[in-house]
Amino acid sequence: MALNDVEKKVDKILKKGQEGSVIAPVRMERDSKFCFACHPGVPCFTDCCRNMNIILTPYDIVRLKNRLGLTSDAFLHLYAQPELLGITMVPVARLKMLEDQGGRCPFVTPDGCQVYSDRPVCCRYYPIGLASLRQQEKGAGEEEEFFFLVKEPHCKGFEEPTEWTVESWRGDQEADLYDRMNREWMELLLRKKSFGEETELPEKARKLFYMVSTNTEKFKSYVFESRFLDTYIVSEETQKKILEDDVALMQFGFEYLKHAIFGADSDVIAIRKEIRDKEVKKILKRRKKQRAKLARLKKGRL
Numbered sequence: 690m691a692l693n694d695v696e697k698k699v700d701k702i703l704k705k706g707q708e709g710s711v712i713a714p715v716r717m718e719r720d721s722k723f724c725f726a727c728h729p730g731v732p733c734f735t736d737c738c739r740n741m742n743i744i745l746t747p748y749d750i751v752r753l754k755n756r757l758g759l760t761s762d763a764f765l766h767l768y769a770q771p772e773l774l775g776i777t778m779v780p781v782a783r784l785k786m787l788e789d790q791g792g793r794c795p796f797v798t799p800d801g802c803q804v805y806s807d808r809p810v811c812c813r814y815y816p817i818g819l820a821s822l823r824q825q826e827k828g829a830g831e832e833e834e835f836f837f838l839v840k841e842p843h844c845k846g847f848e849e850p851t852e853w854t855v856e857s858w859r860g861d862q863e864a865d866l867y868d869r870m871n872r873e874w875m876e877l878l879l880r881k882k883s884f885g886e887e888t889e890l891p892e893k894a895r896k897l898f899y900m901v902s903t904n905t906e907k908f909k910s911y912v913f914e915s916r917f918l919d920t921y922i923v924s925e926e927t928q929k930k931i932l933e934d935d936v937a938l939m940q941f942g943f944e945y946l947k948h949a950i951f952g953a954d955s956d957v958i959a960i961r962k963e964i965r966d967k968e969v970k971k972i973l974k975r976r977k978k979q980r981a982k983l984a985r986l987k988k989g990r991l
């Protein structure tokens with residue numbers, strides 16, 4: 690089950706106590722225990738690697754395209770499909786399942802996942818989901834994260850004796866690293882209060898968001914081969930880092946999106962004063978024109 694499907698269900702269960710769900714309606718803490726193992730010996734091995742709705746995070750894409758030795762363009766063309774996510778209408782990349790092969794994941798073989806050490810975060814979490822209380826209780830102060838178990842009837846992994854705590858499972862799956870890498874992007878997706886919860890992204894901003902979150906090569910050209918550095922102040926040190934390292938570039942991209950789309954302050958990027966002044970002048974001129982037009986219209990009506 691894909692993570693976003695799980696999140697919808699967990700909302701229903703923990704809030705309304707829905708019965709008959711695959712999610713055990715129990716909050717788990719980091720030291721909560723469960724038994725689980727997934728290996729070629731389980732009778733259902735690889736059964737779940739089909740018809741999954743896997744939204745690829747920017748870090749998933751960086752890991753996968755580097756693993757496969759592909760450019761972002763080639764990776765997106767072969768393995769991803771753009772879509773607008775839920776009510777936020779933020780553009781994301783979804784992993785394309787092979788419809789003509791029973792909806793199997795392009796990376797699954799009878800021997801298991803061919804990209805296992807670089808598999809997407811969604812495949813790493815299973816069977817432990819992560820939820821945030823702040824999502825459910827809007828306006829609450831600090832965000833409180835908690836875990837829950839996703840127990841699907843066809844999954845025989847729960848019959849295995851290997852015992853885990855949530856903490857040891859997450860450590861084994863590199864979940865903390867992925868959470869850290871994805872946090873800023875998730876915040877952009879959730880449009881947290883500080884970025885304006887009701888913000889509706891215009892078409893131009895959506896295109897920018899998709900390019901920055903899915904295509905490191907295109908974003909790199911955008912930074913170094915356009916007028917970007919004439920518009921924004923970026924330190925020499927940051928420029929060097931993002932030229933050499935895809936992950937640093939991705940993180941810089943999140944800062945840029947926060948700043949350019951949601952108007953948040955950033956420690957690593959700032960618009961140049963002369964450009965900002967020019968923009969302010971343009972806005973004031975436009976507003977003046979709009980006011981004059983409105984006044985003419987009103988006068989015409991009298």
Ligand code: SF4
Pocket residue numbers: 737738739741794795796797798801802803804805808809812
């Ligand atoms: S990426 Fe790997 S683990 Fe995830 S669905 Fe595909 S084959 Fe399965």
Ligand code: SF4
Pocket residue numbers: 726727728731733734735736737738815843844845846847
């Ligand atoms: S259904 Fe469960 S045990 Fe079977 S392959 Fe998937 S995760 Fe592993």
